[in-house]
Amino acid sequence: MTTMRASYLDWNANAPLRPEAAAAMSEALGFAGNPSSVHRYGRRARQSLEKARQAVARLVNAAADHVILTSGGTEANNLALQAFPERRLIISAIEHESVLAPAPSAARIPALRTGIVDLAALARLLAAEPRPALVSLMLANNETGVIQPVAEAARMARRYGALVHCDAVQGPGRVPVDFRALGVDLMTISAHKLGGPMGVGALILRDRLELSPLIAGGGQERRRRAGTENLPGIVGFGVAAELARAELEAGDRVAALRDEAQRRLLAIAPDAAVFGAEAARLPNTLAIAMPRVAAATQVIALDLAGVMVSAGAACSSGKVARSHVLEAMGIAPAEADCAIRISLGWSTEEAEIDHLVEAWGALYARTRASAA
Ligand SMILES: Cc1ncc(COP(=O)(O)O)c(C=O)c1O
Numbered sequence: 542m543t544t545m546r547a548s549y550l551d552w553n554a555n556a557p558l559r560p561e562a563a564a565a566m567s568e569a570l571g572f573a574g575n576p577s578s579v580h581r582y583g584r585r586a587r588q589s590l591e592k593a594r595q596a597v598a599r600l601v602n603a604a605a606d607h608v609i610l611t612s613g614g615t616e617a618n619n620l621a622l623q624a625f626p627e628r629r630l631i632i633s634a635i636e637h638e639s640v641l642a643p644a645p646s647a648a649r650i651p652a653l654r655t656g657i658v659d660l661a662a663l664a665r666l667l668a669a670e671p672r673p674a675l676v677s678l679m680l681a682n683n684e685t686g687v688i689q690p691v692a693e694a695a696r697m698a699r700r701y702g703a704l705v706h707c708d709a710v711q712g713p714g715r716v717p718v719d720f721r722a723l724g725v726d727l728m729t730i731s732a733h734k735l736g737g738p739m740g741v742g743a744l745i746l747r748d749r750l751e752l753s754p755l756i757a758g759g760g761q762e763r764r765r766r767a768g769t770e771n772l773p774g775i776v777g778f779g780v781a782a783e784l785a786r787a788e789l790e791a792g793d794r795v796a797a798l799r800d801e802a803q804r805r806l807l808a809i810a811p812d813a814a815v816f817g818a819e820a821a822r823l824p825n826t827l828a829i830a831m832p833r834v835a836a837a838t839q840v841i842a843l844d845l846a847g848v849m850v851s852a853g854a855a856c857s858s859g860k861v862a863r864s865h866v867l868e869a870m871g872i873a874p875a876e877a878d879c880a881i882r883i884s885l886g887w888s889t890e891e892a893e894i895d896h897l898v899e900a901w902g903a904l905y906a907r908t909r910a911s912a913a
Pocket residue numbers: 553554612613614615616618637639679681682683708710711731732733740741742
């Protein structure tokens with residue numbers, strides 16, 4: 542029996558669990574103690590929890606005391622956005638659904654054609670009302686990889702007494718992320734984008750910032766997030782954070798592979814469009830449209846050939862909706878509907894790029910032949 546070639550190029554949806562994280566999690570699954578218990582088993586669980594918290598804090602240059610562990614990026618974003626009910630909300634138009642959905646009436650910062658948000662528009666929104674704001678701007682877009690001017694936005698926001706939250710979920714492990722240097726007040730990260738498990742994340746807080754919790758109950762996480770901690774998941778997060786920090790140089794290799802993929806796909810299909818390429822991008826992300834072939838058709842055809850990519854953002858319903866990110870960049874719907882997202886990671890190999898190019902090229906040739 543021959544096994545089918547499989548090339549996983551959907552790392553922005555989920556990075557594979559690192560074996561070291563899996564091993565540490567499996568050990569932690571055997572811990573009997575609750576981290577809040579004072580006896581020796583409880584203390585052992587607490588020690589593992591705090592060690593992981595420190596590793597997470599170190600990854601983004603934050604203080605361990607300022608890390609609130611959550612059930613993932615989505616919860617951390619929801620916690621941040623509801624934490625200051627007295628403030629008006631300003632969010633960017635290209636945010637992830639976990640920022641957009643909890644802030645349905647927020648003012649929106651538009652994006653430019655490059656995929657970067659319009660800072661002049663942010664200045665106007667900040668100046669428009671005296672009521673202090675909470676601004677939410679992501680570090681790097683999950684669909685295009687475009688890196689956003691978060692430090693500039695934070696400097697600007699501060700002049701208006703606004704707080705700034707940054708959804709940095711796609712950053713750590715791919716580009717250096719420095720909470721202090723960004724100058725933001727709150728930052729979201731998620732374990733499963735950097736080789737930790739799904740369902741664990743963190744909200745990082747600036748010193749002495751008080752927030753209203755989203756989940757009420759026990760006094761865990763210094764009364765900022767109730768509920769017995771997901772110890773095995775958090776331990777896996779800590780190990781993955783440690784490894785991601787040690788391994789940032791891999792970014793150059795990943796960037797070279799992504800650039801090669803882009804060059805080879807454009808050589809096959811000169812009419813294809815790449816989104817966000819004029820801006821600074823995550824080294825691992827490529828958003829590309831094959832004209833007149835719906836994204837869902839491309840994703841299915843590539844999957845049949847063993848190549849796994851996604852149509853824009855992964856959507857829990859499995860359906861493909863029009864990308865609000867490309868729409869905000871002013872990309873025409875007919876072109877946006879043909880965009881797929883290819884995303885790489887630390888273990889991506891040259892052979893997987895060959896596989897992608899082969900499968901995409903075959904689809905392109907087929908669709909052009911049938912159109913002729
Ligand atoms: C930019 C961004 N923010 C937030 C999330 C949500 O994180 P989680 O999957 O941990 O809930 C994602 C996940 O894809 C994301 O890409």
